[in-house]
Amino acid sequence: MVIFRVTQNINIKTTDGTLVSYFKLKNPSNLINDTLYITTYEDFLDLKRVFKSVDAKYQLKVIEETRLTSDKCFPKELGILNKNEFNTIIQNKKALVTKNVNFSENLDYLSIFLNNSNNSLKTQISNTLKQDVKVAILGNMGFKVGEMISSITALRIFYEELKKVFKTVTIDIYLNSSENKQFTRDKQIFSNQEFINKVTALSISVKKLYEYDYYIDTSLVTKNSYYDELNYVDSWLYKFGIDYKKIENNRKYNSLSLNNYKPSNALKSKLNEIKLKGKILLFHPYSANVNRSIPREIASDLLKKMIKKMPDYTIISVLQIDGVKDESYVCLKDYSKSFLDYTYIISWANKIITVDTATYHISDIFFIPTVVIFTDEKLIKRVDYYNNAKAVLVKDKSKNLSLFNFEESSLIVNRFEAWRELKIKQIIKLLD
Structure with missing residues (x-):
């Protein structure tokens, strides 16, 4: 932790509207003070950047930690x-x-x-x-x-x-x-x-x-x-x-309460409509990290195969998967506007296929059979305590033809080879 004071009064508003106020030090002889502040090292660095962007007169002065912790x-x-x-x-x-x-x-x-x-x-x-x-x-x-x-x-x-x-x-x-x-x-x-x-x-x-x-x-x-x-x-x-x-x-099971969450009428109505058709499979092929994501063309191909091989299911996703138009596939991107919306959508699924994202951590809360596709063997340990999750490893077979220490996409071969070898039949078998 970092203990500090500020040189000028300032208010900072968080994304939910919470106001964090900082005031110049009052009564410096008293260290048990409401104008001495404590934060984490990461947040302290962020706060310095915020102050600097406002004006040079806004500064943070660090207080020797032991002056307080020795009490x-x-x-x-x-x-x-x-x-x-x-x-x-x-x-x-x-x-x-x-x-x-x-x-x-x-x-x-x-x-x-x-x-x-x-x-x-x-x-x-x-x-x-x-x-x-x-x-x-x-x-x-x-x-x-x-x-x-x-x-x-x-x-x-x-x-x-x-x-x-x-x-x-x-x-x-x-x-x-x-x-x-x-x-x-x-x-x-x-x-x-x-x-x-x-x-x-x-x-x-x-x-x-x-x-x-x-x-x-x-x-x-x-x-x-x-x-x-x-x-x-x-x-x-x-x-x-x-x-x-x-x-x-x-x-070591995950838990999350949705008691205080109220889904929109549009989302509830849409999910009820999908549920009337039968079972639901959620497909989540993309991650914020491109190395963990299924290439778009292959994701589209896998979705088409799921539709063909799993006729009892409606496939849903909160991500836009291009090139697929079928009544058995429903994109819920416009209905998932928050973390709790997405959690609620996951709770309706009977089965899930996902890459390495938060999806499988959430699915564990609802005991939903889930197949997680990893691209890094070290990360498979993350499903150690998830009884309803199975891991599939896609090993990178790409080779860099460059002799230099930088990646140039045109010099990478076999980039998607491992993904093409991913068999939807094996994934369905794991789910069953």
């Missing part, structure tokens, strides 16, 4: 401790500057200097006499939808472990907000959990943090080595100080 009344950090993060990063930046390359602003490299040694949550809370505790989560638990859904699973287990010790446990989440264009979506994902009390925006004032008994700092977690080596659920359990190997696999 015996300061909330206790749980899980892997992220002590003195800002100073640690600043001190080690020089080591990332070489004669030819400057890596000092790369978060992947900066994270190697931070602590990733496991701590025991059980030990950390063992001396607490209180029966009612409050926990603040500072920052995002993942930045992609699939990451966040999986992190919620770990957070639920964290909550359950605390409930074994305390009578009541209140968890509030403070999300990165300064330049988070997906803040509304992220807030929706975390708000729809019964064990989470509140979801709001960073930064948090020092005075406000003192209202909590414990906090977890998520700064740079997604850049850490354990986050790459473990699947999402286990990496967050590790961060929380929980031995993921001792947690039964049947506890």
Whole structure:
């Protein structure tokens, strides 16, 4: 975490309209102050960019962390401790500057200097006499939808472990907000959990943090080595100080409540209309990452084969798949306007075929048989605890004819060869 003050008053509005206000430091002799602020390292960098874009007079001044954390009344950090993060990063930046390359602003490299040694949550809370505790989560638990859904699973287990010790446990989440264009979506994902009390925006004032008994700092977690080596659920359990190997696999299920969500009448009507025809298969062939996406021509060809080989199903997608016009295929792109809309659409499916996106993390919530098409063998671990998901690996057979260290598409051969070998018959068999 980073503790700071601002040189000028300023308001920043998040995408859902939440107003985050910053005021010049009042009463500097009192460190338990509502004009001293705390945020994650990532959000601090975003905030600096926002201030710079407004005017040079808006600046952030970092406060030495130990001036506050040395106070015996300061909330206790749980899980892997992220002590003195800002100073640690600043001190080690020089080591990332070489004669030819400057890596000092790369978060992947900066994270190697931070602590990733496991701590025991059980030990950390063992001396607490209180029966009612409050926990603040500072920052995002993942930045992609699939990451966040999986992190919620770990957070639920964290909550359950605390409930074994305390009578009541209140968890509030403070999300990165300064330049988070997906803040509304992220807030929706975390708000729809019964064990989470509140979801709001960073930064948090020092005075406000003192209202909590414990906090977890998520700064740079997604850049850490354990986050790459473990699947999402286990990496967050590790961060929380929980031995993921001792947690039964049947506890590592995804969950999401739609009780507070109201789909549009148009969406409900459309899905009811499709359901009357019979069973539904959701096909999701594209990812934001082109390397994980099925090439468009091949996606169209696979869809045509599904229609032919699965006459009992209506195929739906929230993506536009060109070149296919058939009454057995329905594009719902215009009906899926938010994360919760898409989740609701998924909940209607009887079966799902998807590339590596959040789709299969959501389908696990509804126990929907799902085939996930991966292009990276290392990532198959992400379905470790999904009993209703099967993985298919498409190995890249492309070859670069260039002798230089850059990719030129005209010099790549066999780019789609592996995708062409993908057999829809085998995928249907896995689904069955």
